[in-house]
Amino acid sequence: MLAMPSSYVQPVLGWYADNARDLPWRAPGVSPWAVLVSEIMLQQTPVSRVLPAYAAWLGRWPTPAALAADPAGEAVRQWGRLGYPRRALRLHETATIVTEKHGGELPSTYQDLLALPGIGAYTAAAVAVFAFGRKHAVLDTNVRRVLARLESGREFPGAQVSAAEYRLAESLLPDDAGVAARWSVAVMELGALMCTAASPNCPECPVAAGCAWLSAGRPAAETRPVGQTYEGTDRQCRGRLLAVLRDSREPVNQARLDAVWADDVQRARALDGLVADGLVDPLPDGRFALPA
Numbered sequence: 001m002l003a004m005p006s007s008y009v010q011p012v013l014g015w016y017a018d019n020a021r022d023l024p025w026r027a028p029g030v031s032p033w034a035v036l037v038s039e040i041m042l043q044q045t046p047v048s049r050v051l052p053a054y055a056a057w058l059g060r061w062p063t064p065a066a067l068a069a070d071p072a073g074e075a076v077r078q079w080g081r082l083g084y085p086r087r088a089l090r091l092h093e094t095a096t097i098v099t100e101k102h103g104g105e106l107p108s109t110y111q112d113l114l115a116l117p118g119i120g121a122y123t124a125a126a127v128a129v130f131a132f133g134r135k136h137a138v139l140d141t142n143v144r145r146v147l148a149r150l151e152s153g154r155e156f157p158g159a160q161v162s163a164a165e166y167r168l169a170e171s172l173l174p175d176d177a178g179v180a181a182r183w184s185v186a187v188m189e190l191g192a193l194m195c196t197a198a199s200p201n202c203p204e205c206p207v208a209a210g211c212a213w214l215s216a217g218r219p220a221a222e223t224r225p226v227g228q229t230y231e232g233t234d235r236q237c238r239g240r241l242l243a244v245l246r247d248s249r250e251p252v253n254q255a256r257l258d259a260v261w262a263d264d265v266q267r268a269r270a271l272d273g274l275v276a277d278g279l280v281d282p283l284p285d286g287r288f289a290l291p292a
């Protein structure tokens, strides 16, 4: 018979106490702004690449007001090669709203955070929990995978977060908000380090005794999450075009952009997309620049 859900909490907290990575956004006294920056950067980028970018970003803009005082294009430039650069624009928009409407302090409730640009359900919950000690289910990819295996006996969760997953995650939260916050980050870490997508380390897992998927003999999923390709995609083309603009302090002409991508049709499509996303400004003289 499988263990009751509440029996997960202490083993996972104990494992986390011994195995948690020393990450700067988890340090005591880290500001809510720093927590938000880390969460936005970590959405689609691995920890190893986020670490230097996080330090540089907060070194330059330690508060929302500091970022809001600079042009949006500087946020895009500073974002560098982290990928998905619309995140930089959304952070700049958020910094401006926080400065103008919230007295320079991030709001602390889930609903108020959710109203800010680029902050979805996961990020609002994560900031409310990790920066403000509120009690919410925090469901990122790692947590969803752990819970799917532990509770549903499936190797991977579905493509979209379901209401049932939210109910399960809420039901597992310890009563005390502080313990609940620690549980949330601990399960996340368990998914990142132990219950990984490709090679879960079940023999050393602290909740192996209660794991439905392990108990069922680790049946393979019929469909597996597929990794995103990058080479030759519009995303790669956009990255090349944006790199030209980031590396130049002056607006650039069309020929500079043409030189970094051979396919005319794809390059034009990518450039149109960058302009539509507000990441590139087409100037009246025909040149292009990062947004003002």
Ligand code: SF4
Residues within 6 Å of the ligand: 146, 149, 150, 194, 195, 196, 200, 201, 202, 205, 206, 207, 208, 209, 211, 212, 213, 214
């Ligand atoms: Fe994941 Fe294996 Fe632990 Fe189950 S026993 S939670 S599959 S690492």
